[in-house]
Amino acid sequence: MPHPLQQEITQNLSKHPAQVSRVFHGRGKFFPSLDELNVEWYPPVLFVQCYEDELADEARAALQAVFEEHDFIESVILQARPWPDVENEVLFSRSSAEQQLPLEFDTVLAEGIQCQVNIGKNRNTGVFPDMRSGWAWLQEHAADKRVLNLFSYTSIFSLFALHGGAKKVVNVDMCGSATKTAQYNHELNAMLDERVSIWKKNILKSNSQIAKQSKFDIIVLDPPPFQKGSFRGWPDYQKLLRRCSNYLREGGVILAALNNQQVTFSEFDRDIRETIENVKSISQLELADEIKELEPEKGLKLALIELHSKCE
Template structure:
């Protein structure tokens, strides 16, 4: 095995051993910390290892390492490859411990931590229902949310909301314009017994909802995670600046924008 292969295998193995039962990103090649692996992210949705290849195909070296990891870790039930050169998406089950390859998409509730679950869908769309690279942000919010009012903008499936409520938030307002995402957000709160009076889930265009948000009592914490660009709704940096200015008006004195 080459030095490059050993690097990939070591990183994958260590991260899987640290979080064998929880959703996490176990290899972040797109962060450009690992030379020659810039096309690769690998995420762990127990019991599925989800390999995302952004350009071209997996190299023989990458495929060899992933096969070894699968064979060495019996808790991995399947390895799913998503090839995603923009704008195309192709999905293939590379390895599985079942007699037949499972049908796609793979949909199930995955553990975000020892207390929280989230619905995931693997093998159809680019987005899975979770962004595991936000894990440190989830934990920060859980540690700082007690008795706080939280505004979660571009909330997607509202994973941040789950952690805010786990941390004792007294109110969380989640806003996203995608109907399927807000439906999954409601389900995520239901499966964790968190869909109660503390939670609001709005299906709205955030940039067109200024007056409605401004009428709310001011917030202690605002989560702001927009897409780089979304045709017809978000224009990148110009709209981001506009939102930052608005968020300072939604925020209590001494509040935090994450």
């Protein structure tokens, strides 16, 4: 009987062999004794994130079995990341030469969409594959829409919005290296044109600039849970929710993300309603099938917020 880690990765690789995805979501605590592992697929590299000091021997053997079974995997990279340390190593590689880290290359997010990833340097690769259902929703609903992408990072949401026919996307993030990668990602997809704005700005200090823009049909709000010196968590989230309600045109939607396992979706729903007075409805966007959660209410939360029009 294959190890559960091998079984789950193999099953998920078969679904999207040519596209970025999270192929093992141990942090959802769905798999006993494997909750310190996430595994992501960035064709052709399998990226293993271990939140402990060392990878268990059984897990290492399971990863080797996956590598040997799938010849389209060129290498398996391990990142041990017990906070605050990060150590990277090449576990397995088909190259005869020693593989140097970090790896920076272009990969496929979805049909017709590529992006740059960086593996073995920072904790983040430039992509968050657990957001895959959010990308798909935006692509499906973006036609002829104006989209505001807050905490845009490398602007993956923007690529999906434009691929779905958005007429304008404004991306805002304060990280210079991320906005530089965002520009590259748009160039890579032949999307860096008049439809796109990429602002390197502190979102909390940019209310007047954003408010001067024409109102938006869709706003993506995906802040970090907390970032010392720049984002205080829920108090700043509330401030942005109130501002977003002013940036939004009537009939528009806010896609609000929260990655905090201490808060359930029901509590998130309640807190949003207490923050914004004119909420019409809040629905939960389901995560992709590969994101298995023992307690789905506590995993990554994607809320679709609709507001009452002023005349209602």
